[in-house]
Amino acid sequence: MAEMFIGGEFVRAEGERFPVVDPATEEVVDTVPLAGPEEVDLAVRNAHEAFQSWSATPAARRGDILLRAAQHVHHHLEELAHSLTREQGKPLRESRLEIRRFVETLVHYAGLGRNLRGGYVPNLDEGTYGLVLKRPMGVVAAIVPWNFPTTLLGNKLGPALVAGNTVVAKPAETTPLTALRIAQLLREGGLPAGVFNVITGIGPVAGEALVRHPLVRKVAFTGSTEVGKRIMALAAGGVKRVTLELGGSDPMIVCDDADLDAAAGAASVGRFFNCGQACVAVKRLYVFESVAEQFLEKLLARVRRLRVGPGLEEGVHLGPLHMQRQRERIEQQVQDALDRGARLLAGGRRPEEPRLQRGFFYEPTVLLDPDPHSRVAQEEVFGPVLPVWRVHDLEEALERANDSPYGLGSSIWTRSLERASLAAERLEAGYTWVNSVNRIYDELPFGGVKQSGFGKEHGLEALDYYMETKSVVVRALEGGSG
Ligand code: NAD
Numbered sequence: 001m002a003e004m005f006i007g008g009e010f011v012r013a014e015g016e017r018f019p020v021v022d023p024a025t026e027e028v029v030d031t032v033p034l035a036g037p038e039e040v041d042l043a044v045r046n047a048h049e050a051f052q053s054w055s056a057t058p059a060a061r062r063g064d065i066l067l068r069a070a071q072h073v074h075h076h077l078e079e080l081a082h083s084l085t086r087e088q089g090k091p092l093r094e095s096r097l098e099i100r101r102f103v104e105t106l107v108h109y110a111g112l113g114r115n116l117r118g119g120y121v122p123n124l125d126e127g128t129y130g131l132v133l134k135r136p137m138g139v140v141a142a143i144v145p146w147n148f149p150t151t152l153l154g155n156k157l158g159p160a161l162v163a164g165n166t167v168v169a170k171p172a173e174t175t176p177l178t179a180l181r182i183a184q185l186l187r188e189g190g191l192p193a194g195v196f197n198v199i200t201g202i203g204p205v206a207g208e209a210l211v212r213h214p215l216v217r218k219v220a221f222t223g224s225t226e227v228g229k230r231i232m233a234l235a236a237g238g239v240k241r242v243t244l245e246l247g248g249s250d251p252m253i254v255c256d257d258a259d260l261d262a263a264a265g266a267a268s269v270g271r272f273f274n275c276g277q278a279c280v281a282v283k284r285l286y287v288f289e290s291v292a293e294q295f296l297e298k299l300l301a302r303v304r305r306l307r308v309g310p311g312l313e314e315g316v317h318l319g320p321l322h323m324q325r326q327r328e329r330i331e332q333q334v335q336d337a338l339d340r341g342a343r344l345l346a347g348g349r350r351p352e353e354p355r356l357q358r359g360f361f362y363e364p365t366v367l368l369d370p371d372p373h374s375r376v377a378q379e380e381v382f383g384p385v386l387p388v389w390r391v392h393d394l395e396e397a398l399e400r401a402n403d404s405p406y407g408l409g410s411s412i413w414t415r416s417l418e419r420a421s422l423a424a425e426r427l428e429a430g431y432t433w434v435n436s437v438n439r440i441y442d443e444l445p446f447g448g449v450k451q452s453g454f455g456k457e458h459g460l461e462a463l464d465y466y467m468e469t470k471s472v473v474v475r476a477l478e479g480g481s482g
Pocket of ligand 1: 144146152202203204206207211222223225227228231244247248279380408452
């Protein structure tokens with residue numbers, strides 16, 4: 001039985017528990033406690049106490065501690081990848097990648113510990129200068145979803161900890177196990193007790209109690225737009241800072257001068273990685289009519305080669321969807337598109353293989369020219385379904401790409417610098433990739449516009465979201481004006 005990690009140790013909780021289910025077999029892997037306000041309070045108080053000494057530790061030393069702790073996590077990569085696949089469903093290869101990315105992000109921010117700095121403004125008045133201080137905020141609540149349970153946690157932990165804050169994380173109720181083990185490993189690797197705590201439980205109870213807690217100064221949230229709005233409203237009650245990384249419906253534009261092989265490969269990886277459950281997955285594809293047939297042929301050849309199966313099996317490309325509910329939603333979205341006249345080019349059903357009858361499997365699916373009002377065009381499609389539209393030119397592609405409430409990522413495939421520059425200017429998104437797939441770099445700020453949220457993760461910019469800026473005026477000389 002797994003327990004919550006509070007104040008540097010696992011804490012036994014009484015009361016109700018929640019089963020963690022393997023999406024490939026529907027077997028219960030373990031159970032976790034459902035935290036209520038009391039457990040949340042315990043975790044936040046531990047984090048608050050730890051904040052006093054962690055924030056006073058020199059930033060470079062915080063970085064060194066974080067580096068060593070991250071390396072300790074890395075030594076357990078295989079074990080963690082296995083645990084992630086069991087609770088999340090993704091292929092082992094992707095789990096390994098995810099754990100590696102988690103460690104890399106921590107290492108990246110550990111290095112930045114030596115670069116935290118504020119500002120100095122001379123001669124504000126005669127004999128008077130100003131300082132711009134950057135100070136840690138206090139306890140940060142990190143609330144993350146189930147699609148990338150560890151990298152999305154790392155994106156918050158790295159900048160929050162190196163800036164001197166302490167963290168209470170609440171993973172999704174369905175993927176708490178790897179996060180709990182990581183908390184233990186970070187502690188073993190030298191992170192002081194209470195600096196990083198993990199509570200388990202459901203959003204409306206444990207999550208809301210965490211957001212409302214008076215000692216929580218900042219909420220870093222990744223999840224759906226709907227819940228993001230709720231968190232923003234709750235945080236307003238305590239005038240707390242929030243970073244919201246929400247849903248997306250990323251468009252990919254394939255022009256007639258694109259490298260079609262590379263674009264088809266990117267569309268396949270971009271859509272079907274993590275069984276399509278990625279915030280920056282390619283969720284709408286617009287291809288120039290003149291090359292559509294050629295492009296689709298290449299894309300479909302790749303899609304046919306994708307192997308669906310349990311994530312623990314070697315050679316599998318697509319694991320199951322994470323939840324039954326998730327699969328049902330995808331099925332309804334596909335049905336709606338077909339009812340409104342879309343053409344089914346691949347998939348569109350559960351696999352028939354007898355061994356895949358348990359688990360939440362779904363075949364990689366490609367739809368052609370769905371109605372622009374259909375659900376796959378207007379909603380986020382969080383599964384292995386790629387809707388493709390044929391367009392006349394870049395103007396039409398850009399207009400349709402921007403016709404979405406979301407604005408997270410976007411991409412364009414072209415050999416023309418002019419087209420690429422135009423798209424980078426006009427696509428309403430926080431990220432535009434030119435001739436590349438949806439890879440996120442620690443060096444570049446990441447975050448959405450429109451209903452995809454606000455605030456940045458990654459990059460130097462992320463640090464600003466975990467620090468207060470304070471001005472100090474110093475009247476240094478006798479007789480200086482003040
Ligand atoms: P979700 O919003 O349902 O849940 C996310 C987290 O919030 C979970 O830990 C959940 O328990 C918690 N939560 C739910 N209700 C809450 C409440 N009332 N108060 C406090 N916490 C609450 O999201 P999901 O379905 O688990 O995740 C999928 C969504 O996340 C998709 O929309 C996806 O695009 C988005 N996402 C965005 C990014 C990004 O960086 N922008 C990255 C990954 C996923």
